Amino acid sequence: MNIVIFGPPGAGKGTQSNLIVEKFKLHQLSTGELLRKEIRDKTNLGNQISSIINSGNLVSDEIVGNLIEKYISNKIYKSRLIFDGYPRNLVQATNLDFLLNKYDQKIDIALKLSVSLETIKKRILERKSLEKRADDKEDIAIKRYTTYEKNIKPVIDFYKKSNLLKVVNGETTISQISSEISGLIESI
Numbered sequence: 001m002n003i004v005i006f007g008p009p010g011a012g013k014g015t016q017s018n019l020i021v022e023k024f025k026l027h028q029l030s031t032g033e034l035l036r037k038e039i040r041d042k043t044n045l046g047n048q049i050s051s052i053i054n055s056g057n058l059v060s061d062e063i064v065g066n067l068i069e070k071y072i073s074n075k076i077y078k079s080r081l082i083f084d085g086y087p088r089n090l091v092q093a094t095n096l097d098f099l100l101n102k103y104d105q106k107i108d109i110a111l112k113l114s115v116s117l118e119t120i121k122k123r124i125l126e127r128k129s130l131e132k133r134a135d136d137k138e139d140i141a142i143k144r145y146t147t148y149e150k151n152i153k154p155v156i157d158f159y160k161k162s163n164l165l166k167v168v169n170g171e172t173t174i175s176q177i178s179s180e181i182s183g184l185i186e187s188i
């Protein structure tokens with residue numbers, strides 16, 4: 001089974017992905033984490049993208065597409081992936097379908113975590129004191145939120161049309177959200 005989980009910054013994509021990974025023995029593919037690793041490792045790609053990420057904008061579709069293809073094409077992960085933070089726009093959603101099809105796979109469920117901007121600000125500012133993420137300043141977090149809002153509508157419609165979309169209220173507790181998600185996955 002392959003899962004997409006999307007939602008605004010701080011919605012809990014990473015938190016819930018970790019729990020799904022444990023419970024269903026899947027592999028998490030967070031494009032944000034992969035991109036931050038490139039920056040930490042000071043690779044050419046990392047140097048190229050750090051200013052984009054730290055301003056709250058999206059990295060090019062081509063760059064993230066290449067990153068995810070490495071995982072989709074790897075037999076170890078075949079039909080065991082949870083896509084955390086990909087797709088973020090319609091081009092990426094279409095590309096994900098294309099790549100999965102190329103490697104004889106598909107998406108089984110698309111989970112949308114809904115969270116208000118107020119909650120996001122609170123969570124991101126709390127996380128700032130635990131993890132040092134360069135894009136967790138308040139103004140950049142708001143920019144990440146507006147970038148999400150600007151691009152996500154066609155992605156929602158895309159998964160709605162294919163009957164894969166499940167909307168989950170991301171405002172409740174981590175364990176409540178997790179059990180709701182588990183129930184949805186188990187009912188596939």
Ligand code: AP5
Nearest residue numbers: 009010011012013014015031032057058059085123127174
């Ligand atoms: P990415 O790393 O994906 O960041 P994001 O989308 O802004 O989301 P976050 O990781 O901040 O939040 P999350 O939803 O994972 O929440 P978390 O579980 O951590 O992307 C970063 C950047 O990379 C993008 O801005 C872009 O530049 C680039 N990028 C990434 N993917 C891309 C793509 N596909 N195309 C182009 N560019 C791309 O939770 C947040 C906090 O809240 C934590 O402290 C957590 O403990 C807490 N929390 C979680 N759930 C709850 C709850 N229910 N109640 C209370 N607290 C909670």
Ligand code: MG
Nearest residue numbers: 013014030032
């Ligand atoms: Mg995350």
